Amino acid sequence: MTHREIDLLASLTSKTSDERDEYQLLNDQDYWTLVESALAWNVRKTPEQFRADVDHIEYVARPGGPVIHTQGYLLRGYLMEKALRELREAVR
Secondary structure (H helix, E strand, O other): OOHHHHHHHHHHHHOOOOOOOEEEEEOOHHHHHHHHHHHHHHOOOOHHHHHHOOOOOOOOOOOOOOEEEEEHHHHHHHHHHHHHHHHHHHOO
């Protein structure tokens, strides 16, 4: 995981979530790659498969504004699974 992903996961896990659990990130390439990966993970696809399937109900194109609107629970789930997967690999 990158330092940015670790910091984001720490921030997401330190907050109590509500039902809406909306989250905003700066619309830069690193954050968009992260959000797109989380969206793909959520529908059990690779980012490339997700990006190609524009007709899928869960498809989201990169926003044009300065902010990416997403859900904290989605990022939390994706980053937690990624962290555990990398931890398992590291202790083999």
